[in-house]
Amino acid sequence: MNSRERVFAMLEGRPVDSLPVMPITMMFAADQIGAKYFAYTTDYHIMAEAQIRTAEEFDFDLVSAIAETREAPDCGATVEYFDNHPASIVEAQALLADKKTLAKLKVPDPLGGGRMHDRVKGIALLKQRACRERIVEGWMEGPCGAAADLRGINALMTDFYDDPVFVRDLFDFVFEVGMLFARAQVEAGADVIGIGDPAASLVGPKLYQDFVWPYEKKMVDGLHALGARARLHICGNTRRILHDMGRLGCDHVDIDSMVPMEEAREKMGPAQVLLGSLDPVRDLRNGTPQSVYSAVGECHRQAGSRYIVGAGCEVPRDTPAANVNAMVRYARQNHAGAREKLSH
Amino acid sequence: MTRFEELQQAIIDGKAPVAKELTDKMLKEGIRPGEFFPKAIIPAMDEVGRRMRECEFFIPEVLIAARAARASSDILRPLLVGADAMASAGTVVCGTVKGDLHDIGKNIVAMMLESAGFKIIDLGVDVTAEKIVDAVRTNQAGLVALSALLTTTMVNMKSVVEALSAAGLRDKVKIMVGGAPVTDAWAHSIGADGYGKDAPAAVELARQLATA
Numbered sequence: 001m002n003s004r005e006r007v008f009a010m011l012e013g014r015p016v017d018s019l020p021v022m023p024i025t026m027m028f029a030a031d032q033i034g035a036k037y038f039a040y041t042t043d044y045h046i047m048a049e050a051q052i053r054t055a056e057e058f059d060f061d062l063v064s065a066i067a068e069t070r071e072a073p074d075c076g077a078t079v080e081y082f083d084n085h086p087a088s089i090v091e092a093q094a095l096l097a098d099k100k101t102l103a104k105l106k107v108p109d110p111l112g113g114g115r116m117h118d119r120v121k122g123i124a125l126l127k128q129r130a131c132r133e134r135i136v137e138g139w140m141e142g143p144c145g146a147a148a149d150l151r152g153i154n155a156l157m158t159d160f161y162d163d164p165v166f167v168r169d170l171f172d173f174v175f176e177v178g179m180l181f182a183r184a185q186v187e188a189g190a191d192v193i194g195i196g197d198p199a200a201s202l203v204g205p206k207l208y209q210d211f212v213w214p215y216e217k218k219m220v221d222g223l224h225a226l227g228a229r230a231r232l233h234i235c236g237n238t239r240r241i242l243h244d245m246g247r248l249g250c251d252h253v254d255i256d257s258m259v260p261m262e263e264a265r266e267k268m269g270p271a272q273v274l275l276g277s278l279d280p281v282r283d284l285r286n287g288t289p290q291s292v293y294s295a296v297g298e299c300h301r302q303a304g305s306r307y308i309v310g311a312g313c314e315v316p317r318d319t320p321a322a323n324v325n326a327m328v329r330y331a332r333q334n335h336a337g338a339r340e341k342l343s344h
Numbered sequence: 345m346t347r348f349e350e351l352q353q354a355i356i357d358g359k360a361p362v363a364k365e366l367t368d369k370m371l372k373e374g375i376r377p378g379e380f381f382p383k384a385i386i387p388a389m390d391e392v393g394r395r396m397r398e399c400e401f402f403i404p405e406v407l408i409a410a411r412a413a414r415a416s417s418d419i420l421r422p423l424l425v426g427a428d429a430m431a432s433a434g435t436v437v438c439g440t441v442k443g444d445l446h447d448i449g450k451n452i453v454a455m456m457l458e459s460a461g462f463k464i465i466d467l468g469v470d471v472t473a474e475k476i477v478d479a480v481r482t483n484q485a486g487l488v489a490l491s492a493l494l495t496t497t498m499v500n501m502k503s504v505v506e507a508l509s510a511a512g513l514r515d516k517v518k519i520m521v522g523g524a525p526v527t528d529a530w531a532h533s534i535g536a537d538g539y540g541k542d543a544p545a546a547v548e549l550a551r552q553l554a555t556a
Contacts, residue, residue: 088446
């Protein structure tokens with residue numbers, strides 16, 4: 001099986017020759033080709049080169065255009081760039097510091113020459129260079145994350161109680177921006193779109209159900225209507241919202257290290273394909289090849305056969321290559337049913 | 345329900361206008377400003393911390409509770425004189441280190457420390473070691489609380505420890521660190537005095553360090 005066949009087989013519940021490997025890499029990938037992260041995130045040629053060389057070097061099953069938000073700067077949010085690590089929203093100058101600004105915001109064109117367009121072009125290049133072998137992954141911000149980027153995370157968190165009507169209006173806006181962006185990425189060749197919604201782990205189950213889940217659900221359904229697969233990535237502690245995350249219909253869901261894999265499996269049911277939940281820093285970066293191999297095995301044991309290998313969040317940039325290789329070695333030496341057979 | 349219990353409840357429920365109104369009313373009734381912290385604000389925020397640890401409260405609930413606590417304490421602080429003023433738990437200089445713009449975790453720790461009776465000098469995000477040294481010196485702070493959310497910026501915590509040492513202030517302050525990639529082992533390796541895994545743990549740690 002090549003990578004594409006392996007990943008699609010896993011997502012569709014068919015037998016695989018080994019576990020798929022789909023870790024998130026950004027700074028780690030930039031470092032592989034000696035590029036500064038600023039160049040990686042602002043020049044899609046560099047991103048594509050780094051992703052392809054990293055996937056080839058470590059035998060990953062995907063190349064991914066994931067990076068920081070592209071939607072927010074194109075909407076007009078102030079972003080601070082750093083020489084060699086990810087850009088950040090400048091919350092002190094939040095675009096929607098005044099909530100009335102929302103009514104004046106225009107939905108940006110993802111092909112209008114801005115930051116979103118850079119990613120779309122990157123996907124087209126990844127597709128051109130990697131399409132026969134590997135999965136091409138695009139990325140969009142989830143409703144909570146995208147709203148936080150425009151409003152400011154601190155303000156959004158209290159808006160849930162102070163002004164729920166505004167929150168829904170804002171979620172409507174970011175949904176529209178996100179889906180246009182997703183469509184452009186799918187049309188450029190993305191097989192999978194990751195929905196990154198880290199801020200969703202900051203709200204409890206009630207706010208998640210009332211506000212966030214309906215929009216994440218619309219995004220997942222919208223991606224499926226576009227013919228793409230949907231990956232959900234909510235970093236942080238999602239233990240109280242696992243059950244609802246499992247009802248979104250995602251093709252696979254990332255589980256961060258604060259969540260025991262067996263709990264995710266129990267709450268999300270046997271059919272959900274899960275990825276994780278290796279601790280990126282403590283297990284992957286700070287571990288040894290032997291401990292990484294065992295830690296992935298333990299995640300696999302807890303997750304069962306419907307499992308993709310990856311860390312709970314981004315592979316840290318200074319992770320030893322030997323540790324990443326150990327993670328992949330586990331995947332290649334273990335097909336999906338191997339653990340169950342061993343345990344009988 | 346006593347007045348103090350009413351105020352506690354208003355804070356836990358995140359009702360800032362109620363907390364403010366109650367505080368005014370209680371002051372008019374002759375309750376001493378210094379009584380509010382030990383009898384209402386600190387126990388209320390301890391309960392908020394407990395609920396956060398137990399996953400009954402999440403970030404929005406903690407933020408509105410802290411806002412309600414601040415609505416009360418903002419009225420009280422200017423009125424704290426003499427023995428009441430001396431009862432402050434200590435001064436904490438806090439900030440997210442250079443190169444890192446993440447602030448919600450730092451803000452929650454700052455608000456919870458404030459509600460626990462500490463005076464907070466919040467330097468914000470992307471803070472240089474020099475700025476922290478200056479703030480420690482100017483405010484005679486006994487504690488420094490540093491946040492970093494990236495593996496690439498947590499190294500700047502070490503620069504802060506070194507800068508405090510170079511400035512001759514290291515033995516006058518305790519340094520606590522936190523943030524997603526930060527570990528207890530990291531705290532020790534850079535010569536910090538402790539690691540708080542979440543906001544309630546940070547408050548507990550600050551109390552221990554302040555009395556150590």
